[in-house]
Amino acid sequence: MKITLEELRAWVAVVDTGSITAAADQLSQTSSGISRALSRLEQKLQTTLLHRTTRRLALTEEGQIFLDHARQILASVEAAEEQIALRRETPAGRLRVNSATPFMLHVIVPLVAEFSARYPQIQLELNTDEVLIDLLEQQTDVAIRVGDLRDSTIHARLLGKSKLRLMASPDYLAKYGHPASVADLANHRLIGFSYPEKHNRWPLWDSEGEFLLIKPDVATSNGEIIRQLAICGQGIGRISGFLGRDDVAAGRLVPVLEQETREMSHEINAVYYRNTTLAAGITCFLDFLSEQIASKPLL
Incomplete structure (x- = not known):
């Protein structure tokens, strides 16, 4: 048999x-x-x-x-x-997408309904990881990565850039005041990352003209948790534009030290292996995501 x-x-x-x-x-x-x-x-x-x-x-x-x-x-x-x-011009099949939780929640999930309406025969499988994954080992078709790319075995497509800004809640600023200078941060609670250290570089100049390295009073490994802590009035955090833009618009967060803020951003890339034939589902998804990001920039 x-x-x-x-x-x-x-x-x-x-x-x-x-x-x-x-x-x-x-x-x-x-x-x-x-x-x-x-x-x-x-x-x-x-x-x-x-x-x-x-x-x-x-x-x-x-x-x-x-x-x-x-x-x-x-x-x-x-x-x-x-x-x-x-041949039927109807992309179909399962599409496995992976990203860090914050990007998945704030960028991809809100777009699922529109994508599914446009491509009803594509079945999305959405998975999250806070660390870089092996695409083949995890059976992933495309991953969204925020920040530097170092893996030479993958293709990458730049989807956009997300600016990094300092934010705090109105309640926190009402209680502790708005910092007027970089030096004033010494009198404030700072929310940052537990690792790696480079994520605690803020878009401000230090005394030597380098990006300011802060020592967080509250630390976590997840950007979404930093956002939530800031909204809850626990201090000032460095927050990616795609995470904080709706909160700023709704008044849940307020930009801090805008005049002192320097240009600092993270690239948003979609990646897949070089030895992978780019399937129609991946192409449709990346074109759709690029279109949506262009219409609502990752400010």
């Missing part, structure tokens, strides 16, 4: 999710059905692909070799389906 695509999909899903139950949920099948598919696959191949215990699943050496081929086969099938969809 020949191996079927359903058996390959079940096999890859079990490996990716780490369990038969999770794979069944992902594929909308029963656990017994997934288990039978794996058994048939191993019987057809006349080898053991997985060591099963009550706690975990572990790939055999043959399983690892077969997994790589199975991924290639499924990717080829998806590419063929994509080409047929292109």
Whole structure:
């Protein structure tokens, strides 16, 4: 008997999710059905692909070799389906997008309804990570990265730039006053990053004409948390334009030291691997995102 695509999909899903139950949920099948598919696959191949215990699943050496081929086969099938969809001029299929949580919440999520209405046959899968990910390992089609790019194995498309500004809540400024100079920051609570240190460079000159390195009174690893702390009146924070623009418009945050602020911004890039054929779904998504950012700049 020949191996079927359903058996390959079940096999890859079990490996990716780490369990038969999770794979069944992902594929909308029963656990017994997934288990039978794996058994048939191993019987057809006349080898053991997985060591099963009550706690975990572990790939055999043959399983690892077969997994790589199975991924290639499924990717080829998806590419063929994509080409047929292109002939119908209707991009279709699953599109896996990854970004840091703040960008996902404030830029991508508000655009999902319009994108889905324009491309109803594209199924978006939105995932977040606060650290850089391996696109292939995480099965990601395109990732949005904020800041410097150092990976030479990827293609990048610049979507825009987001200015960095100092902001605080009206309540905080009413209580502690507006700083009139860089030196006045010594009398204020500063909200910054716990790591890396370069994220605590603020768009202000220090005494040596360099960007000011601050020591935060409250530190976190996430820009969205800095935004929330600032809104709650916990101090002054350096906030990206795409995070704070709606808060400034609504009066939840107020720019601080605008006259002293120097030009500092983060590039917003969409990235994908160089050895990836750019699928129609990715092209549609990037064109759409570029269009939306151009109409509402990441100020």
